[in-house]
Amino acid sequence: MAKAVYFKGVRLWENLRWWHEAAPRQGESVALGVEQQNALLVPDSPNFLRSIEVTTEVAPVSATDDLSLQATIHAALMQERIRLHAVADSLGDLAWVEDDSQYATVTNSETAGSGVVVEHGAPQGSWTTEAGHYVLVCKKSSGLGFVSQITARNGGTPSVTIDLEVNIDNTWVLIPIAFHFPDVKYEDMDAGEPESAGSDKYRALVLYTFQGGTDPVFATDYDIDLDET
16 A cells, blocks of 8 residues: 655655645735724634645665766756646645556557547556546656546446546556645655765655645545544
């Protein structure tokens, strides 16, 4: 099982540790009066601005080509930042994936549009497509990706009906997700520091930060009793 977070089609490297979210108000109105003792807060337009921090850890790397272990991990971290910068020119989906060994490979080419029938191979990792659930549609090699809801699971050749934001082909995959935040902006990646010079071949903490103004969308209506004591 490989739990992960994806921004668009970029998998945040490497192993998901935790996720922190805050959504403070922005610019709440305050009504001031000439003869009133106290200012009045006006909560009608709270303008919550969500901040999301995703923390991962990177396991010890193996030396690559003629690079040392230390040079290898720094090169990898820089390449991860370059991947994120390449897709940071627009808002995108930030998706929590419970197990990204679960996926299905797209087997046909389709043009962007609504209600598109997308054929796929056998789902890997003991999962099945289900109408109403959401999948991450992504091309990992390019970092492109978006979340779409399955509106129908079709018989015959395995396929699902989903909306496509861009054209896709058999280099794309479908990955089931637990929930996602739409319209998120990538902010930064802090690669952290090694605990010592000798340990500069892994990272205990890599911090990714995002901002987004919309509420999360869940893959299904999870039965969570928030009033349980």
